[in-house]
Amino acid sequence: MLDQVVNLAAVTILGVLEQAYFSLKVIYARRKYSVSPPSTTGPPEFERVFRAQVNCSEYFPLFIVILWVTGVFFSQAAASFCGLLYLWARFMYFRGYSESAHGRLAPLYLSGKVLWVLIGLSALGVLNSMGQVYLRLDALQYLSGI
């Protein structure tokens, strides 16, 4: 049974590693620009790194949750592929935002699109399961039989 989620678990670990990396980057930036906690304001260079990490942290739970719902109710392969793409987009977002506020935009749009695809696929999978449970229909099976 674990084989049906093992790739999701691998993507999840990569996601945690990415967030850990972003946190370390903030810690280095705090040292470099002498912004001691609890302060969170400083030169724009610091604030961009700081906000990049905050923004990625904010979206991380949404990402993980929708990754797993898609992987379990729609397809593990599709979810894992989108998951890797999302993590890559977030990496580029962090790098871009660290350099300039404008640099965050292109990867942000990409990460947003991947998230919408995952939301769409998870909704398809869950609606199909609800159809099976409550109406004894199986639309995905039906479609794949055409």
Added chain:
Amino acid sequence: MLDQVVNLAAVTILGVLEQAYFSLKVIYARRKYSVSPPSTTGPPEFERVFRAQVNCSEYFPLFIVILWVTGVFFSQAAASFCGLLYLWARFMYFRGYSESAHGRLAPLYLSGKVLWVLIGLSALGVLNSMGQVYLRLDALQYLSGI
């Protein structure tokens, strides 16, 4: 087996959609009040929208986690019902907070109460399961037999 969690998955997707909606609202507010990242300060109208989204994001992982533990260990129906109520309370919180700091209070109390109910039910369910596993007791079964 998926039928035992399909409603939790549906509530989860709704939760992700709600958070996505809050994020879009912050993006619109950033444009409307010209608050460019990485800045997070501006007129109170902006700051209330901004904080409303941050606050909901902070509680989102707590909500999802306790929703699923309740749904799996206590009852899917009870968890899903509380879940919908919570999402509705958070929607009202966001709307209320966007209008005035005071407007956030009533829905915040409601969302807090729902969260406590979920914590209580999940604890009941988990304690019962622990009783079954470690003491071979089944209190919930016993109670429903009275």
Added chain:
Amino acid sequence: MLDQVVNLAAVTILGVLEQAYFSLKVIYARRKYSVSPPSTTGPPEFERVFRAQVNCSEYFPLFIVILWVTGVFFSQAAASFCGLLYLWARFMYFRGYSESAHGRLAPLYLSGKVLWVLIGLSALGVLNSMGQVYLRLDALQYLSGI
């Protein structure tokens, strides 16, 4: 089957309770130091409590996710033990940070170490499962047979 995750669920509930406790502490600090939402700045005493809760909230999803992946793919006992240690470290972090910025450091390092142990164990477990699924190997079984 639930017996294989019931301890993870118990640690999860404790984690949610801890975060709820931190939130209440921020609410009290807001009253004590008269920092009304949406403001988040005030005397350093307030800002330390505020940031302590934000920092713990940021790491909470990472913690929960890695706790469950470790518990499911490596060992429930090891994951639960590390989980309790992490929650304790975070409690000390919150207390330490509330008193002084320096007071947060020792428990932060501990919580970081526990998180790295969990990341390592979860990676071992997931790689082993991948080996079983894709290469039909079982390294953990092999090692325990030596």
